[in-house]
Amino acid sequence: MSKLEEFFYEPIRxxxxxxxxxAFGLIAxxxxxxxxxxxxxxxxxxxxxxxDTAARWPSFPIAVTEGFEHYELLRxxxxxxxxxxxxxxxxxxATCFALGLLTRPAGxxxxxxxxxxxxxxxxxxxxxxxxxxxxxxxxxxxxxxxxWSVDAWRRQRKDPSVVGSWSVTPWALRVLQVHVLAMYxxxxxxxxxxxxxxxGETVLHAVADTRxxxxxxxxxxxxxxxxxxxxxxxxxxxxxxxxxPLRITRRWCALGLIALHLGIxxxxxxxxxxxxxxxxxxxxxxxxxxxxxxxxxSAPLPADLREPSPSAYS
Amino acid sequence: xxxxxxxxxxxxxxxxLYCGLLLVSSLPVVLGxxxxxxxxxxxxxxxxxxxxxxxxxxxxxxxxxxxAIPHMAxxxxxxxxxxxxVLFDDLERCRRRRIEPLRDPFQVFQVKSLLGPLxxxxxxxxxxxxxxxxxxxxxxxxxxxxVPAAERAHVRTVNIDTLYIGLNLxxxxxGVVTMGGRRDCRQPSWEIRRP
Numbered sequence: 001m002s003k004l005e006e007f008f009y010e011p012i013r014x015x016x017x018x019x020x021x022x023a024f025g026l027i028a029x030x031x032x033x034x035x036x037x038x039x040x041x042x043x044x045x046x047x048x049x050x051x052d053t054a055a056r057w058p059s060f061p062i063a064v065t066e067g068f069e070h071y072e073l074l075r076x077x078x079x080x081x082x083x084x085x086x087x088x089x090x091x092x093x094a095t096c097f098a099l100g101l102l103t104r105p106a107g108x109x110x111x112x113x114x115x116x117x118x119x120x121x122x123x124x125x126x127x128x129x130x131x132x133x134x135x136x137x138x139x140x141x142x143x144x145x146x147x148w149s150v151d152a153w154r155r156q157r158k159d160p161s162v163v164g165s166w167s168v169t170p171w172a173l174r175v176l177q178v179h180v181l182a183m184y185x186x187x188x189x190x191x192x193x194x195x196x197x198x199x200g201e202t203v204l205h206a207v208a209d210t211r212x213x214x215x216x217x218x219x220x221x222x223x224x225x226x227x228x229x230x231x232x233x234x235x236x237x238x239x240x241x242x243x244x245p246l247r248i249t250r251r252w253c254a255l256g257l258i259a260l261h262l263g264i265x266x267x268x269x270x271x272x273x274x275x276x277x278x279x280x281x282x283x284x285x286x287x288x289x290x291x292x293x294x295x296x297x298s299a300p301l302p303a304d305l306r307e308p309s310p311s312a313y314s
Numbered sequence: 315x316x317x318x319x320x321x322x323x324x325x326x327x328x329x330x331l332y333c334g335l336l337l338v339s340s341l342p343v344v345l346g347x348x349x350x351x352x353x354x355x356x357x358x359x360x361x362x363x364x365x366x367x368x369x370x371x372x373x374x375x376x377x378x379x380x381x382a383i384p385h386m387a388x389x390x391x392x393x394x395x396x397x398x399x400v401l402f403d404d405l406e407r408c409r410r411r412r413i414e415p416l417r418d419p420f421q422v423f424q425v426k427s428l429l430g431p432l433x434x435x436x437x438x439x440x441x442x443x444x445x446x447x448x449x450x451x452x453x454x455x456x457x458x459x460x461v462p463a464a465e466r467a468h469v470r471t472v473n474i475d476t477l478y479i480g481l482n483l484x485x486x487x488x489g490v491v492t493m494g495g496r497r498d499c500r501q502p503s504w505e506i507r508r509p
Contacts, residue, residue, distance in 0.1 A: 001326075008329050009322065038420045046460065048427075049453040056456070060502060063449050067368045115366065123427045123450055130368040171329055178333040179369070182340035186370025189341070196376030201483060206374055208481050210386045211425050216414045220486030269415075269422075270373055 008171040015166045015290035016282045017173060018100070018148035021107075021139050023279035025098025027132070027272050028110060032090055032117075039087055043120055044080045050120075051078050067130055068119035075120070089113055097136070100149020107140025128273040131183060135176060135280055142172035148295050166287070166296070173283060180280050181241050184257075188237030197234050200227030203267070212268040233260055244284050254284035335362055340369040385481040385488055386413055387429050391458050393469035401458045401472070408477035411488070427454055432476050435506055436493045452502055459499035472497045473507070 035042060045051035049062055054075045064072040077083060090113040096106035111133040118129035145151040147166060155162050191197040196205060203226040207213040219226065236256055243253035258278045265274035290296050338351075339358035362369060388408035391401040404421070407414070416422045427450035434447060458464060458472045476493040496505045 004330060005322075005326055008326060035419060038423075041420060041457075042423065046457075048423075048457045050457075052460065053453060053456045057502060060452070062453065067363050067366050071366060121423075124423055126373060127368075127371040130371060134367050171325070175329060175333060178336055182336040183370035185337070185340040187372050190372060191376060194376040195379045196374075202374050202376040204483070205376070205383050209384050210413065210415050211384070211422055211429075213415050218486075220481075273373060 008174050009169055011167045012170045012173075012287075013166045014168060014170065014173065014287045015148070015293070015296045016285055016287065017139070017142055017144050017168060018146075018296065019290055019293065020279055020282050021100060021103065021144035022098045022148070023275070023282070024132075024136050024139055025094045025096075025110070027275050027279065028094035028114060028136075029091060029098065030275075031272050032087060032094070040080050040083065042124060043074055043087070043117060044083050045078050046080075048121070049075075051075055063122055065119050065122045065130060068115055071115045072119040073116050086113055086116065090117065097140070100145040100151050103145025103149055103151050104140050107136050107144075111136040111140065126271040126273060128271045128276050131179075132272070132276055134179060135276070138172045138176040138179070142170070142176075143168045148293075176280065177244075177283050180277075180283065181244060183277070183280075184237050184240040184244075188239075188241065191234055192238060197230060200230045203227075203230045203233070206264075206268045206270070212270055214267060214269055229263065233264075236260055250284050251286055251289075254281045257281045334358075336367075336369050381483050382480040382489070383483060384429060384478070386479040387425050388477045389424065389428065390475045392473045392475070393458065393464040393467055394471045394473065395464070395467045395469035397467050399463050399467040399469065401461060401463060405475065405477055408479055408490070411479070413479075424454065427451075428474070428476070429478070432474070432493050432495070433478065435495065435504060436491070448504075451504060452497075455497035455504075456499070459497070470499055472499060 041047045043050070051074070054060075054062060062075070074083065074086075090110060093106045093110040093113060096102055097110050114129065114136070115133050118125060118133075146168060191202075194202075196202045200223075204219055204223055207215070207226065208219045210216075213219075236253075237260075240253055240257055243249040258281055261274040261278045261281070264270070335358040338355055339362055341355075359369075386408060388404045388406075390403040390405045393399045393401050402424075416425060431448045431451035435451075455472045455474065459469055464472070473496045474494065478491045478493060480489050480491065481487075482489065494507045496507050497503075498505075
């Protein structure tokens with residue numbers, strides 16, 4: 001029990017938390033700005049599966065995104081202006097969250113508004129939108145606005161004696177780490193019995209399909225390379241559930257995963273999956289690896305927070 | 315026990331429970347052989363589902379053994395009412411076999427939504443648009459029935475013609491399948507029609 005208590009509550013020094021907060025905010029800004037030209041088509045009352053369709057076919061059982069059925073509210077919105085207002089609110093909260101302005105409320109509002117939008121269109125996001133709000137809530141509950149944020153800057157401006165700190169009570173970060181493991185377990189292990197994965201063809205499926213692929217190349221000719229990429233993902237993602245918890249392999253596994261996600265992003269567009277998972281995997285990197293980032297280089301620690309041993313996290 | 319200590323232990327219990335639910339619900343392969351643990355896994359999934367938490371997802375399950383995969387799809391959506399009106403048309407891309415990735419979010423959304431139902435219908439597996447996998451076809455056709463251009467032409471039926479290009483995984487060759495159908499805007503049903 002004391003080990004678990006230590007795991008969740010013992011303060012750690014982890015500058016990556018602030019970078020993760022900014023990354024998750026930017027993901028929402030980037031994604032929702034891209035949708036501007038079609039906002040009313042995707043989410044508006046006269047859009048696909050919108051209020052007007054629901055009103056015309058009141059008994060038709062229109063599906064919503066799995067897990068978000070309690071949050072499907074846009075079907076009741078008859079005014080396009082309300083959808084614009086919610087979208088604007090989401091962008092403002094995402095911007096505040098990225099900047100660390102009113103960090104906790106901004107994060108919670110961002111997660112809530114994202115759920116409202118994501119619930120409405122089950123086929124729009126390839127699933128990443130279902131995991132995104134949980135990660136944002138964890139980051140909002142963690143003291144991710146404690147530093148590298150407008151909140152911290154305002155605190156210091158108000159009272160110059162306030163000393164910035166990278167040390168945090170990590171329970172929300174730990175939950176995020178466990179959720180990342182759960183994600184890789186769900187995605188990774190079933191692949192070991194899946195035909196296209198075992199035959200090295202899944203990456204070809206993704207890149208040759210113009211719904212996902214970014215490049216119109218002759219992928220068949222590159223199949224040996226794509227097979228190697230498939231086997232890399234086939235091995236690494238299930239292995240991550242075992243390697244990320246181990247201190248000795250954690251950082252290298254996390255780097256391998258980030259390389260995997262950015263590689264997929266280079267070849268295929270599957271929504272925000274790759275950016276989101278890359279940002280989430282940052283939770284497994286050592287604190288010192290973030291020390292090159294301007295604004296995170298150095299800061300004295302308050303006396304009441306002891307410096308954890310190098311092995312405590314990194 | 316102090317109040318602070320009590321609150322800390324209570325919080326710890328909640329954290330352990332939540333993390334346990336995440337892990338248990340995400341390990342179906344590991345739990346598979348242990349049938350006694352299946353109810354535990356289902357309960358964990360249900361509890362997380364209730365609060366809207368998804369432990370994880372498979373993006374590309376890769377379970378299909380088909381030797382042909384989707385390569386590209388193009389559509390022409392035509393409304394028929396007082397006059398015929400073209401509501402969407404990118405068939406030319408597929409006719410020219412100009413294989414190029416889709417960039418436009420609406421086109422990507424449309425292809426993702428329509429291709430599955432149209433392939434299913436074309437193969438004769440399903441008919442009812444009420445079934446969940448068919449619903450995107452109903453929702454998109456309903457949308458096209460009522461876009462401003464369709465309203466102006468008093469559109470009563472919407473026809474969707476599709477060119478679907480598949481890629482043969484064994485030899486890299488491509489093949490074209492034409493699919494089509496018609497939606498009466500007053501009915502939630504789909505009539506298959508070869509273009």
